Amino acid sequence: MRLSKLILFLFLTSSSVFAYCGDSGIWVFPNDRKLNKNPVFIVEGFARSQKAILSLNKEHKIYLKSGNSKVDLVVLETLIGDFQLTQAVLKPEVELIPGLVYSLEIDNLKNPEILRRFNFETKKFESIEFIVGEELDLKKPRIKRKPQVSEEVLTYWGCGKEVKVIFDFKVKDDSEVVVRALVRNRMTGKETEFYVSLINDKMVLGKNMCSGAFLFEEEVRYEAEFVVMDASGNKTAYSRKPINLSRPAKRTYPEFSKLDLKFESIELDDL
Structure with missing residues (x-):
């Protein structure tokens, strides 16, 4: 067997x-x-x-x-x-x-x-x-709804903390898009830029216990700027003033009943 x-x-x-x-x-x-x-x-x-x-x-x-x-x-x-x-x-x-x-x-x-x-x-x-395919895509993504913070996550796991700020951000394009996020420490001026996924109109800034593009420190004020890029490199900047951010202050707990769990049986010969 x-x-x-x-x-x-x-x-x-x-x-x-x-x-x-x-x-x-x-x-x-x-x-x-x-x-x-x-x-x-x-x-x-x-x-x-x-x-x-x-x-x-x-x-x-x-x-x-x-x-x-x-x-x-x-x-x-x-x-x-x-x-x-x-x-x-x-x-x-x-x-x-x-x-x-x-x-x-x-x-x-x-x-x-x-x-x-x-x-x-x-x-x-x-x-x-x-x-x-046959198409040469030169059309820029269209921002349909400005980015807004919808949820903050501060969860403690066995291997470290998960610290995230989650945005609602609606963009229209014929291909997949990512968002180039620039997060600036308003106290020191230090900047970090990284492309993050935009999936189902959700964008996440921060880290999980294993990795993350952005570390939000305690008692530090930040601001963020965004540029949307599609799979052909066409870009659209969110041109309004930077959005103010800070590290989530309230500890949160995962709602396991809401998790989408997928179990897959994989033969060892296939790994």
Whole structure:
């Protein structure tokens, strides 16, 4: 009888919690498999994987591969978060060919398996692939509703604190979008910039117990500015005055009854 391993995936609307943080990981934007002809990519490294992000196109060549052809990805900028996260923004050196399927490749990774996505239908980890469409997207995202703080989270876990400020922020675009958040310490002037996800009109600034782009310190006043970017690199700035922020003051407790729990049985041979 083949043994199976039960993996519990916890997807939380306002937080993500894991009993064990791990020591590496890579996340890639966009998540959608279909690309326009002029895409941009964000590759984000957690913990030990930050070193690979900082060494892209040095020790670690990054490119798209389709059959025997390769398209180099050019690093436009690198952003370093406050706690265990680093990301690079990239674009193809040449225009992609419609109809082709490209896989994302990074050479010389210590553990190549971290550059994979889990497919819940096949219950397997798969290479990160994209298919290119015919459209050249030059349209900027449209802000439909200004960002407003909707919830604050200050939760204590076994491995550390989860400190988050959650925004409602409605944006219209034909592709996935992310938000470049600039958080400024109003007392020292220190700034941190990082791209964060915008999912179901929700945007989260802060950290969980394992990592996070922004550390909110006690008794410190902050302000935030936002620029929305779609999957083709088109940008729209939220042009009103910066939004004032502070670290959540009241301790919160997770409402486990509201968590969306997904259980998946995965064969050990597939891991």
